Amino acid sequence: MKNTKVHWTCKDVTRKKNGKRGELYAPVMVRVLDVVEMTPDVKLIKVEKPKGFSYSPGQFLMVSVWGAGEAPISITSTEGVHNEIELCIRKVGLVTSALHNLKPGGLMGVRGPLGNRFPVEMALGKDILFVAGGIGLAPLRALVNFVLVRKGDFGRAAMIYGSRGPSEVLFRDDLKGWAAKGMDITVTIDRKAEGWRQNVGLVTEFLGKQKIPIKEGYAFICGPHIMIKNVMRDLSLMGMPTTHIVTTLEAHMKCGVGKCGHCYMDGKYICTDGPVFEYPELKKSGAF
Amino acid sequence: MAGLASAFGSGAMTNSISEIADARVIFVVGSNTTEQHPMIAMHMLEAVDRGATLIVADPRKTQIAAFAHTHLRQRSGTDVALLNGIMNVIIGEGLVDINFVRRRTENFDEFEKVVKRCTPEVAEKITGVAASDIQRVARIYATEKRSMLFYSMGITQHVTGVDNVRSCANLVMLTAHIGQPMTGLNPLRGQNNVQGACDMGALPDVYSGYQKVADAGARKKFESAWRRKLPSAPGMTMIDMFDSAREGKLKAMYIVGENPVMSDPDTSHVVEAIRKLDFLVVQDIFMSETAELADVILPAVTFAEKDGTFTNTERRVQKVRRAVRPMYGAMPDWKIISELSKKMGYEMGYRAAHEIMEEAALLTPVYGGILHHRLDAFGLQWPCPDADHPGTSFMHRKKFAKGLGTFNPIEFTPPEETTDMAYPFILTTGRLYFRYHTATMCGRTATLEREEPECFVEINPKDAGRIGIRSGNSVKAVSRRGEIVVKAFVTDRTPEGIVFIPFHFREAAVNLITSPAVDPVAKIPEFKVCAINLVPVIPKPGERPKNHYNRKEDLKILNELYEEPEVPS
Amino acid sequence: MEKVSTICPYCGCGCGLYLHVENGLITGVSPSAHHPVNHGSLCVKGWNSHEFVQHPDRLKYPLVRKDGILQKSSWEDALDLIASRLSGTREKYGPDAIGILSSAKCTNEENFVMMKFARAVIGTNNIDHCARL
């Protein structure tokens, strides 16, 4: 098991030819196949996969609606598991509101896939802890599905997923499916809610309660900035080597290809150097 | 400008912006200069770098106040008491320039009587500024020779606005800080061409160049040039017009490039007045709240599509040049009015903007030499009486425009609205750096729009603690006239008891709650003082965070899902 | 590429700036290096003062309210309507039943024409602007 080579479902993205050669900012129009309302302000939008399009867990798309603008959205589907590209979109601004108005059959523009991927090969044969907060489950879902279809290549998998309230728990079917595949799942909500018999509290309170050996395990984290910061710190204090802690960051982006400068942070472009970072890279910056 | 005119005979910045850097003392009253007139603040900062003393009097801790050597945080609406206190010290300590007062001014004795009563201690009680600070500022200001005094809307937008300005004028005359470079009394005008609009006589009582309509001589001159009989009684100010419309007397209005629905105090009254009109024409570049109520809307052009002149706050008349053709089907305002006049049986016959200026120069003594062909290379500063005159960088040299400068005895009167148990906070309104007026222009500029996307209320940490709010919380601001909901922004920029709300935002139009009180002379609304209460807005249970998916079956599914997770092998 | 020297439309400082024009489109702004007020600087509003000029939200044609709804009109019709309504009001209620608000954003020439219009054409001194705000 230890020596099994992971068979990547895709090649690494060639960094130049996105869309037509030379048109860096021209979105490719894709058709919306299905729209699933997950919570009051989160929708799962499934779009057709353009020919020759290939991506890895952790990458994102610049999604574009003419007249509203563009926004970076991480891909939540997994190649080889899903036929379509799935995007999990929370309504927060102009672009995401426009996306929420899309109906099946409508068109949206995409550019990508952009950014790096989760370096999951480093966790081969090891146990993995996923820590997600809110919409942060979306990028991790791609990785979880990736790992679970290659169950033999990895050790145990566990997840802590924090949500604001019961109604905001995303991907319920997936959670159920993962649990069925043997994943240890802890779902927690921030504050007590009527009728909720599950965990209450921040994700950090549940760290170390899984059957994952902290010192050898690997952690993949995504969520709000403050959650990422605390989880990374706590895990490293609990003894997880910092190189085993990986996160993916969200940032304001206008181009997605390292030109517009909006996501620039301490010498790194989140769009091209990230969005996936290992803890040591981030520790240098004051933000973490 | 009424205050300045009654003291000096002319209402404008007496000195020039380029003199600021060489001043020794800069006294700024009621002006958030770094944010509202950044390029003037740049000169002030330069002066400070060269060793000048900067004194700022403003209740709020603005950025310019952070550079001040002395920051006086007087209570809102107590400027007269503060200035009288300062002048009391100047008189009491013998710092008055008595030669200047004797030669160049009148009515000093009356004035002295009033100021005598306002000792620094009395002023301290009213303003909350320590008597020692008042004394220090008085000494600094009076003893340096190159002292410039600046003021802005923080002085004028009060019921006592004219009094405030007259007090400033008194201070300047008392110390002879006028009629020389690097001195003077300098109002910083808010909009690009307010000065020009006043100069050109867009006022109910004067023609261009402040020639009174009631003055038969002036009227005759205009009548003969325009070949029409002109009315002699002064007309209505804007505030009067809306009052008159509400009473059903004013029947039609023609509004050019203004948005009174947003910018005027007590919005609901303005809307009511406009709805009563038989006919409203609005001429503007974008759709505005006022235009939405109009019967006819005419598309005008922006500064980039027309020729003409703007007069800045230092009286500099400068050329605006057409850069692009008028967009779409829009026309310059002067052309529209010209066309309309023709249809109403009066042929103006202008073919270009410079022809209008030629006529204005002919009829306006202070603009006598302001002709377009002379304005390349940064314009000319009026008074510029003839075509050879080089313009005037500082005014009132050797004598005031009206002859002798007049001291006006000013007693302190409290603002129209004072706080009480029900309305314990003083609300002051104003602009933000990234925004401008009612946001028709900056709202369509990506960088500006992004920086301050939503309305807020600045509140002191102590007050915030007392009513139990934190930054980001929603608060309801309630006055005797209405209420708006805004986000709280807790900061010590604003002193205790005072809160600040910017007026640019349509969603939270602060003028729904501001006071309709106006200065009796200048008719400037009291935007800077109004009593309000702040009430935290607590989201009702189930409202936010939205929980309408929190149905029983949902919970059941979730509970079942995780109750007995399968243990991984 | 042309550079047109003009004055900033925002506050009363009256900073000198250049509008950059290419093929009839305004592509940028730069400060006047020797202007006595701004000496090669501008504030954020000045730097972005070009953007709203060619915004598609601009009013494009006269609008006249018909049956309660604002409808597109020609200049000719709109001006005819205004002329007849203003003349009618003046005849019925006298010139002082008409009020005119000029603008601090308009040029001197336009303000002069507005005041001439109010005083000579309408015959009222009811003219003012938002100087007080």
Add this chain to the structure above:
Amino acid sequence: MKSDLVLSKAHLSYWLRQLRKEADLIGPLRSTDGDIVFSSVENIHDIVADCPANLPCQKEFLFPQKEEMYKFSPKGTERPGNHKKRVIFGIRSCDVSAVGLMDTFYGGQYEDDFYMERRKNTFFISIACNRPDSSCFCIGLGTGPFLKEGFDIQLTDLGDRHMVQVGSAKGRQMIKGFDHIFRRPKKADYDDQYEANLSSQSKFEKRITLDNVRRKILAGKVPDSFWEGVASRCFQCGGCVYQCPVCTCFNVVDWKDGGAEKGIRMRIWDGCMFKGFTKMAGNVWPAEQIAARTKRWYFHKLLYWPEQSGKFGCVGCGRCTITCPGKIDMATVANRLEKKD
């Protein structure tokens, strides 16, 4: 690759006039207000060739402040594009160096087609700087006043003639077919060039070694309080970013034409000095403090540029010195840091 020629000043206008037949000729002209501006040349003799070095920035010709990217409508999208050929005469060495930095930035892994298209069509005739302004400090950075490479054509004023150095294929294109006006330089020409070079160097008022500054920052000798002091004077005008020939940040904005589904997508200059620059959807503001933003601008130019490309993200043009209303420009700050211990 490189070749040197001499052009009599009497022939300069002839040469430029011939070049103008093929392209839009842009040069430094005197405006109605007396400022020098770069704009299309109508009359060749209006060009002010020997003005001081504090010229407006050439960045707008390659990366305009507002640039239409796409026009969209229900029928589809259209890319307006810019194929206009331009010869820009009279930029200085610092700006030529800045164009080099821009090329690295906008090229690379992802190539910015909007920039590259303009770049491809732009030809520079630069002037080796013999009249540095008091704000200039290229001399400490090697980005001027005289360049050894990186230019298309570099002119050096030798009194009655110009030394014409050709440094690129575009440069060769511009002299092609003009053998009748150029001649090979003689020793005396090189002597004069050396002399011009020497005299220019002595005219610089500022000598700033950014390397010292960088080392100080890296050694942790610059506390945050220093940056807070700098930031307290920031007017948030964005002038430093807008005027910097190396700053490249932009925002992308969609303008919709009323209710219709048509409009334009354009990019406009943006700056890291603005609070909203890093604001994320849903009103999340990562870099709230002005000090953090100010620091970022300096760190990008002083630390990260060298880290990534071996060159400072500053060419010493001194434009921020002229434009900054708070006087917290690169030269002033670097000077203060250099003196600090």
